[in-house]
Amino acid sequence: MMSKIVKTIAGISFPFITIYGLYVIAHGHLTPGGGFQGGAIVASGLILLLVAYGTDWIIEKIKESHLSILESLGALGFIGVAFLGLIFGGMFFTNFIAGTSMLFGGIPTSTAANINTGGTLPLMNFAVGLKVIAGLFAIVLVMAYAISKEEGE
Amino acid sequence: MNILDILLQQSPALIVATPLLGAFLTPLIGKLGYNVRNIFIIIILAVTAFLVFLLASDVFSGNIHTYVFGGTTSTVLSNTVIRILFEVDGLSIFMAIITVILSLAAVIYSWAFMREETGQDKYYTLLLLMTTGMFGMVLTGDLFNFFVFLEITSIASCALIAFWTHKAKAVEAAFNYMVISTIGALFVLLSIAFLYGKYDALNIAKLASRITPVSFSFIDKLSLILLLAALTMKAGIAPMHMWLPDAYGRAPASISIILVGATQASLYGVFRICFTLYGNVIQIPEVSLGWIMVILGLITMLIGVFMAMIQIDFKKLIAYGALAELGYMFLGVGTGLTILSNPQLSLASNSFALQAMKGGIFHIINDALDVGLLFLVAGAVYYATKESSLNNLGGIARNMKYTTVFFLIGLLAVSGIPPMNGFASKLLIYESVYQLNPILAIIAILASIMLLAIMVKVFYSAFLGPKIDRFQDIREAPKSMLIAMGILASLIIFFGLFPDLIVNTLVEPAVKAITHPTSYILWLTGGV
């Protein structure tokens, strides 16, 4: 449990951190960054809340089992996209969207940083981002919960 | 193109992807109930097994199967390899077969063995992840990819060793294993970086073609040393084996047998590095890897049997036995390497080298089956009696007839008594090692005799003896555990009765694959 100042500041900065993290995830195919980095940023925002408001408050809002389901969904999305590459492109992990008129189907030119490019890469970044957010936050949540229970005894 | 051809073409990726998909689906399927999830996992592994055998049938007919992730083979430039490649030759698929047998046995065994535990979704997720890692390690043709799968395997296996978190020693063994395997893997990464810095390639075949006696220098030696040290440590070769008995002994029995596979995947790494990656330079006189392997094998063997002699914990004793068995593989393959790397020896002694290699490689699968069976028996005894110390056991053969028979089969196999499979491979090793140096063969036979003595001690103290009141009402192990043990036991007997068939179909392609590295290296330039 932290003081009111910390809580307020954490509450104010949390949306910005999250949006920045989501930006990094979404632009993973254009800039240095991607699913893991952005996911780590979002997760650190959540961890900031955890530190500021205490474990019990967070545990009420989010269950660890939900997080692990989200994590599996992220991993499934990643491997699912890879399997789709096998089905539509003939090889595992084939970038079957690139060069088509679908979303993210554009082909990048050397000058324009267009977000509508990259084929399956943005999709994989989203999946990895989801997995990393859920996974990292679950790790810290479980550890914090375990320790806080111990100190309470 | 019919469906089998497509499956065959895609099989290297699917072998890795199917357990991975299963691993992430498990927490979701787990909500549907106990039996549904377990059947799902068995189906996943059965599909994987089917793919492995499909691929094996192709690879054993003499092909090297390559798979390019995310593109067709034509996009691979001949000079720089940009994509991740899987390259499957005889040895890879041989190891994959071991992995799939062990993981199937473990999953079938866990059905009853883990019934009472909590957190089973995580258990099966990690188990499948570990299987994925092992498949990746043996199938990949990319050095960095190898590192990644090595880490996946070690993280998953470490979490599984500590699965019984209420046991202090299990957690401690897991921590030790984690520290050791992480540092080992980091050294592997460091030497990969050395090689990448010098040769600008990560593909094993590409690197191997660039490491020549001309270019061989300090950096190559350093990375060879680091790779060798780290991978032999991960494979549990003495004197860096100390984590192994703890990890094997403290983990749940169903995990111990997959750990056997994981150590052997590291062993595969050692062989791949010595024979393929540095295949062009093994004849340089200062690289006397063969003798190093022989001596390490002997030390491993002796330490294994001496320590097993004084153990009173059932599973730890078997773990030390497994350590001794590891020594035989190193001895056999090391003998082969010694003779192959000596340009002065004539072709006549080359045939002994091949026999020794055959023995060593054949012993890998035999060891996996034998030690796996013994671990499963130890787990069954623990399941029935809740007792792991041999001092407190006794007379359980009365109540657990089938388990006793399985233990007897494992006992005979692990100590190399005919007609079990251990005998055939050990005979090959003894006879060929004798040609190199008779003393080596004598020590090996001595270690084998001691192994028999140790196993007889277990048999006497745990299974025979007068009735003990506490164990009056213990029951035979549940059916699923018996089935898992039965699979391994029948394979042991089959391998023992028809060694010629096994050596010709399974072992020989594997030996050919590592003694003729050029076919592995040259596929890039169309040499296949």
Add this chain to the structure above:
Amino acid sequence: MFEQLLKTFDTGNGYWNPLVWGFAFLIIFLIIYILRGRGNPSYKRGTEQTKVFLSGNPEYENKELLHVKASNLYWGWVESTKWVINTLKKMHTGRANDYILWFTFMIAIFMLLLGVI
């Protein structure tokens, strides 16, 4: 296929055929069985002959005590190789830092053997 199953296993220097061995075992077993069937006419159940002989000491009431514990088995061997076993025991400290020390030590050994230093 069937012929391949029956083939003799050539080990380079000798050969080994488990089926022949199995056959030989079967014959030996039969001979032993026949010999055993002839029996010993002086054997009588439930007399002095079948009692446990413990150097003249009376037999334990509690059968459990008759069982030799695992740590007592091969006592002589363990006692005579104590120097090896105690050294080995000292190696297995159960601490990760000692194990890493062994690892660095082995790297040094490999370096010596391969001539880096």
Add this chain to the structure above:
Amino acid sequence: MIANIPFLAVMAMIIIGLATVVFKRNLIKMVIGVSIIESGVNLFLITLGYREHSVAPIYTASPGGIMSYPVPQALTLTSIVIGVAVLALMLSLVIYIYRHYKTLDIRKLGGGEE
């Protein structure tokens, strides 16, 4: 000379890390030692890809000029991701060990042969 400083730093980090793991008795410090080795290896990988006066290897919107090698950066990233998993697992194991033995001193744990 100046170009070799990163390599010296790598050497120093790896040796410091190894020394920490070998000589420190505290479990947390051992974990830190492993982390230091890992950072050393990552630094080495990054250094391999460095070229003088190069720009970041981003294909679009590049200001022109030579780029540093992207492959070592990808390797480092993977290695960092693995490092996170390893660190988390090791720390959770340390928590469990502390729960059982009520100490972090490795000499007071129950391992070893009898």
